[in-house]
Amino acid sequence: MIAACYTDYPGMLEIEELRKSYGDFTAVHSVSLRAGGGEVFGLLGPNGAGKTTTIHCIGGLLTPTSGHIRVNGHDVVREGAKARASLGVAPQEIALYEELSAKENLEFWGVAQGLASSDLRARIPEVLEQVGLLDRAKDPVKNFSGGMKRRMNFACGIVHRPKVLLLDEPTAGVDPQSRVRILELVRAQAREGACVLYTTHYMEEAEALCDRLAIVDHGRLIAQGTLGELRAMLAEKDLVRLAGSFPAAVAALRLADIEVLQHAEDALSLSVTQAAMRLPEIFGAIAAAGGEVRGATVTQPSLESLFIKLTGKELRE
Amino acid sequence: MKFLLAVARKDLLHIVRDPAGLASSIGVPLVLLVLLTSVFGGEKVTPKGKLLISDEDGSLVSRLLTSAFSQGELAEMIETEKVSTADGKRRMDGGEASALLIVPKGLSEAFLDRKPFELTLLKNPSQSILPELVEEVLSVFTEGGYYIQRVLGDELTVFQSRPTDAAIADISVRLRGVGDAVRTLADPPLIDVKMKQPAARQPVKRTSFGGILLPGMLMLSMLFLSQAMCAEIWRERTKGTLRRLAMAPRPLAGWLLGRVLAAMVVLAAIVGITLVGGHFGLGAEYANPVGLFVWCVFSGASIYLAISALQFHASSDRAAATFTNLLVLPLALAGGSMAPLDSLPASIARIGRLTPNGAAVEQMRHLMAGPVGGDLFVVGAALLCLGGAGFALSLRALRRGFAAG
Numbered sequence: 205m206i207a208a209c210y211t212d213y214p215g216m217l218e219i220e221e222l223r224k225s226y227g228d229f230t231a232v233h234s235v236s237l238r239a240g241g242g243e244v245f246g247l248l249g250p251n252g253a254g255k256t257t258t259i260h261c262i263g264g265l266l267t268p269t270s271g272h273i274r275v276n277g278h279d280v281v282r283e284g285a286k287a288r289a290s291l292g293v294a295p296q297e298i299a300l301y302e303e304l305s306a307k308e309n310l311e312f313w314g315v316a317q318g319l320a321s322s323d324l325r326a327r328i329p330e331v332l333e334q335v336g337l338l339d340r341a342k343d344p345v346k347n348f349s350g351g352m353k354r355r356m357n358f359a360c361g362i363v364h365r366p367k368v369l370l371l372d373e374p375t376a377g378v379d380p381q382s383r384v385r386i387l388e389l390v391r392a393q394a395r396e397g398a399c400v401l402y403t404t405h406y407m408e409e410a411e412a413l414c415d416r417l418a419i420v421d422h423g424r425l426i427a428q429g430t431l432g433e434l435r436a437m438l439a440e441k442d443l444v445r446l447a448g449s450f451p452a453a454v455a456a457l458r459l460a461d462i463e464v465l466q467h468a469e470d471a472l473s474l475s476v477t478q479a480a481m482r483l484p485e486i487f488g489a490i491a492a493a494g495g496e497v498r499g500a501t502v503t504q505p506s507l508e509s510l511f512i513k514l515t516g517k518e519l520r521e
Numbered sequence: 522m523k524f525l526l527a528v529a530r531k532d533l534l535h536i537v538r539d540p541a542g543l544a545s546s547i548g549v550p551l552v553l554l555v556l557l558t559s560v561f562g563g564e565k566v567t568p569k570g571k572l573l574i575s576d577e578d579g580s581l582v583s584r585l586l587t588s589a590f591s592q593g594e595l596a597e598m599i600e601t602e603k604v605s606t607a608d609g610k611r612r613m614d615g616g617e618a619s620a621l622l623i624v625p626k627g628l629s630e631a632f633l634d635r636k637p638f639e640l641t642l643l644k645n646p647s648q649s650i651l652p653e654l655v656e657e658v659l660s661v662f663t664e665g666g667y668y669i670q671r672v673l674g675d676e677l678t679v680f681q682s683r684p685t686d687a688a689i690a691d692i693s694v695r696l697r698g699v700g701d702a703v704r705t706l707a708d709p710p711l712i713d714v715k716m717k718q719p720a721a722r723q724p725v726k727r728t729s730f731g732g733i734l735l736p737g738m739l740m741l742s743m744l745f746l747s748q749a750m751c752a753e754i755w756r757e758r759t760k761g762t763l764r765r766l767a768m769a770p771r772p773l774a775g776w777l778l779g780r781v782l783a784a785m786v787v788l789a790a791i792v793g794i795t796l797v798g799g800h801f802g803l804g805a806e807y808a809n810p811v812g813l814f815v816w817c818v819f820s821g822a823s824i825y826l827a828i829s830a831l832q833f834h835a836s837s838d839r840a841a842a843t844f845t846n847l848l849v850l851p852l853a854l855a856g857g858s859m860a861p862l863d864s865l866p867a868s869i870a871r872i873g874r875l876t877p878n879g880a881a882v883e884q885m886r887h888l889m890a891g892p893v894g895g896d897l898f899v900v901g902a903a904l905l906c907l908g909g910a911g912f913a914l915s916l917r918a919l920r921r922g923f924a925a926g
Contacts, residue, residue: 263768289770299761
């Protein structure tokens with residue numbers, strides 16, 4: 205577990221030893237991270253890992269049991285309103301008023317974020333243009349497709365040009381075109397200087413988008429760094445996923461430079477150097493241990509293989 | 522302020538674009554009004570009032586007069602109770618009866634000597650039907666008494682002393698013969714009924730049957746409307762908009778106040794339409810229309826805030842809906858929304874007057890009938906406390922994690 209791993213980024217968002225408990229249950233254990241302006245910081249983890257709880261603590265929805273969170277230099281507990289004024293949020297759910305039009309939604313959320321009327325009037329068409337909904341400005345949101353609603357959800361989070369943008373799985377359940385568009389929008393926000401905290405369980409998204417990443421599981425931060433730093437933790441090993449029948453003896457296999465990451469009766473994941481060259485050796489060892497291989501997939505070192513290596517399970521479990 | 526107005530605008534736009542909830546809030550009481558009108562036209566529902574009688578004369582004539590209210594169908598509508606004048610006035614001040622009839626000493630002598638005489642009837646201004654009924658009945662009997670006096674005056678003098686059985690039998694036979702003669706007489710009666718009501722509540726506006734039901738039905742509309750609008754609180758929570766709002770810099774109190782403002786605008790519209798419709802469509806009369814309008818909106822807002830607080834403290838949206846349903850209907854029934862409190866059994870009416878909606882409806886009736894009494898301010902203060910408590914409890918729940926979900 206990594207308790208703290210600060211980088212040279214100026215701290216637009218600073219979390220120190222964040223802990224959130226509900227009675228005996230601790231949802232977040234001593235999480236520390238720092239992200240700066242112009243950076244997309246990925247927070248990866250499976251459902252229930254503590255990502256949303258962390259976001260809710262940053263947004264002031266939940267009061268941390270211990271630790272400190274500062275947004276743009278303001279403590280979220282002691283200077284809540286000031287901290288929240290620098291925040292923009294695109295929550296996991298489509299948090300919009302569906303009977304209201306796209307423009308009316310932006311007007312409402314702009315006022316809620318403290319944007320002045322004159323700024324708001326100029327900003328609304330600009331944001332609608334960015335998310336590709338300018339021609340639908342007067343349509344009620346309830347008539348939008350799922351992908352359009354997602355983009356609108358994002359638009360309401362950026363209407364006031366936030367310094368820190370919290371995106372909680374903003375591409376959940378959207379079509380590929382909308383996903384690409386949202387990822388472009390996130391990059392644009394970072395280019396404009398916003399600090400983006402991006403939670404997802406899509407590894408490919410995180411790899412494509414994030415400058416730095418933190419992996420959380422069971423409320424603990426288990427790895428943090430740039431994509432390169434994290435890949436290095438795998439020592440350039442490939443991920444080999446096997447399907448078939450694997451008795452307990454297979455889990456105890458001891459082969460040079462091969463590590464068993466995950467074992468089940470019908471599935472086996474291995475971390476292997478130059479896997480393509482060593483597959484015959486692996487199949488032979490499994491057969492000798494009483495197992496049977498019916499299918500195999502070899503993946504280059506990735507966040508997914510790192511996650512499996514660190515947690516012993518797949519991210520979507 | 523800008524945020525408060527933005528919240529109110531958003532809520533009003535939502536109502537305008539999805540008016541189903543609003544329509545049912547108005548439609549259900551309208552249907553009930555029609556149904557109740559039909560039921561009240563039937564035979565089984567009879568309003569029952571209490572008539573206090575202070576018989577200071579204590580003569581046969583006064584007993585004949587006062588016993589008239591305990592006869593036949595009248596006895597089903599009016600419950601009489603003999604009281605002293607002082608006790609009767611005290612109980613009228615407490616609003617415990619529909620009317621107090623005072624028969625002063627000297628009725629018998631005046632009746633037998635064919636001299637003018639005055640009875641006193643004190644009416645309860647908060648009731649509309651039953652005091653009118655007592656007044657009408659009394660008028661009929663005084664007129665009847667006058668005609669008896671004119672036709673049988675000589676024969677009746679026998680009652681000035683204790684009559685023998687033979688004298689009574691003789692008078693009975695003569696009564697048969699003069700029955701038709703009374704129709705030919707048309708002079709004004711000598712016995713007059715003097716009507717009295719508390720000076721502060723004069724003048725009293727008389728209203729139609731629909732007008733009598735109107736305050737209760739309006740309150741029912743406001744209860745349903747409040748319930749429908751409060752359900753939006755849970756909708757905002759489950760949709761995540763409330764959570765998103767809690768992460769914005771504006772205070773949640775602004776959101777709550779904006780909702781109250783929107784509710785008051787809708788209530789004002791409903792009250793305005795209902796009062797105008799009631800006047801032109803049902804013949805309802807309003808002695809103090811502006812005061813009545815303000816009172817209706819104010820009491821509706823207080824009740825809205827109380828229902829809001831209940832919603833915020835429910836464990837789920839279903840629990841909130843069930844809880845408010847279980848509360849609103851009994852409140853409406855006991856609080857005189859389905860039928861005027863005067864017509865309910867005394868025990869239920871007593872409870873009904875203590876409910877916020879029942880107390881508010883009573884004051885609506887007072888405002889319709891005439892100038893306000895001191896109890897308007899007492900009930901107003903109680904409703905203000907209720908609304909204030911509702912707001913404080915709602916805000917506390919919001920800040921303590923309701924918004925976070």
